[in-house]
Amino acid sequence: MKPGQMVNKRPFEAVVREEGATVLRVCRAVLGVHDADDAWSDTFLAALQAYPALPAGANVEAWLVTIAHRKCIDHVRAGTRRALPVDHPPEQHSSLGIPGDGHEELLDAVTRLPLKQRQAVAYHYLAGLPYNDVAALLGGTAEAARRAGADGVKTLRSALSAHQSLAHTSSKGDI
Amino acid sequence: MTLELSPDHAEVVSLLHPLDAGLEPAIASLHARLARDAQLTHTLDIAYRVVDSPVGKLLLAATDRGIVRVAFELEDHDSVLQLLANAVSPRILQAPARLDDAARELDEYFEGTRTEFDLTLDFRLCRGFRLNVLRHLPRIPYGSTASYAQVAQAAGSPNAVRAVGTACATNPLPLIVPCHRVVKSDGSFGGYLGGSEAKRALLRLEAAA
Structure with a gap:
């Protein structure tokens, strides 16, 4: 950023265009694809309200992730009050990915991670926050956040490799 | 800010790529x-x-x-x-x-079917004499023109010809507030926010209708 440019805040439209995708990825990772839209809407409406008070030159992405973090927690809480846990969630993934390509397995594996691991993976890998900042959101130490992120990634990898080895042994031979 | 990202960052991001399904719509x-x-x-x-x-x-x-x-x-x-x-x-x-x-x-x-606008306008971007000039411009009828000098006179400051030019050049509401109808005293077009070609086109449109 050139000197003098930090004084003025950009139109919020530019913020939505630049950060909208990252925030949606984060919400999808934390909440699953179907609840993510509501959390995204809550996040950006709250951000729009608070935008004039954001200090000029602040890290807008980190600010948005902080808001998204809170809104996702609201949804997690509302969800646990509302929904009964089921062993086999209804299949609603038809619009997402091609069956058999591992996409559904990955999405499924993400939703099965413990909340802290989903958050750590989302904030560190998708939003690019350093683990110090992730820890500030989650509470606990940076090291604990790093461990949650690493554990999450490990589980995701093994879920996908289990899927792939299944695919290898299948008669389709399309992988 | 230096990002302390994990060494496997790119690989994990590609692992998480399914989260991008249908992202743009x-x-x-x-x-x-x-x-x-x-x-x-x-x-x-x-x-x-x-x-x-x-x-x-x-x-x-x-x-x-x-x-x-x-x-x-x-x-x-x-x-x-x-x-x-x-x-x-x-x-x-x-x-x-x-x-x-x-x-x-x-x-x-x-x-060519509308000769005046019926819209609520917010003039907060202009003040003082410039605002005075802009408020006067809709009185120049569709299809005709006025000189900067005439507008200055009508706005109550006959000597402020140059200031009328500035008011037109900084009009935040061109087209709706018709600064394109203000031309030089010698009949030439004068400048325009949207370029002189646009000013010519607008005056031609209004003359034809």
Whole structure:
């Protein structure tokens, strides 16, 4: 950023265009694809309200992730009050990915991670926050956040490799 | 800020790629929903849209008080939005609904079926003598022109010819506030925010109708 440019805040439209995708990825990772839209809407409406008070030159992405973090927690809480846990969630993934390509397995594996691991993976890998900042959101130490992120990634990898080895042994031979 | 990212960062990001399924259409509909919600909760200080016209793409922007800015492509829409963010509020979204009437009336104007605009205008971007000049401009009838000197006289300051030129050159609401009808005393066009070609086209349109 050139000197003098930090004084003025950009139109919020530019913020939505630049950060909208990252925030949606984060919400999808934390909440699953179907609840993510509501959390995204809550996040950006709250951000729009608070935008004039954001200090000029602040890290807008980190600010948005902080808001998204809170809104996702609201949804997690509302969800646990509302929904009964089921062993086999209804299949609603038809619009997402091609069956058999591992996409559904990955999405499924993400939703099965413990909340802290989903958050750590989302904030560190998708939003690019350093683990110090992730820890500030989650509470606990940076090291604990790093461990949650690493554990999450490990589980995701093994879920996908289990899927792939299944695919290898299948008669389709399309992988 | 230096990002302390994990060494496996790129690989994990590609592992998580399925989260991107249908991301762009989702963002588009979420953006529309945000614009609606913002309007309903009175959090949207400036709504804007971009419309096509015979004089190029036009940016139309409105506050809750009325149309606050019309801008030609030549003015660079991104810079105009940034200036609005600085001067009015950064709570700006592309939200077409608030500009429906303005877009329709401009369409009718360019089709030659509308000779004056019936829109609520927000003049907060101009002050003093310039505002005085702009308020006078709609009295120049469709299809005719006035000289800078005549406008200066009508605005009550016959010596302020140059200031009339400045008022026209900084008109935040061109087309709707017809600064294109102000020309030089010798009959030549004079300058225009949207370029002299656009001014010529507008005067030709109005003369033909």
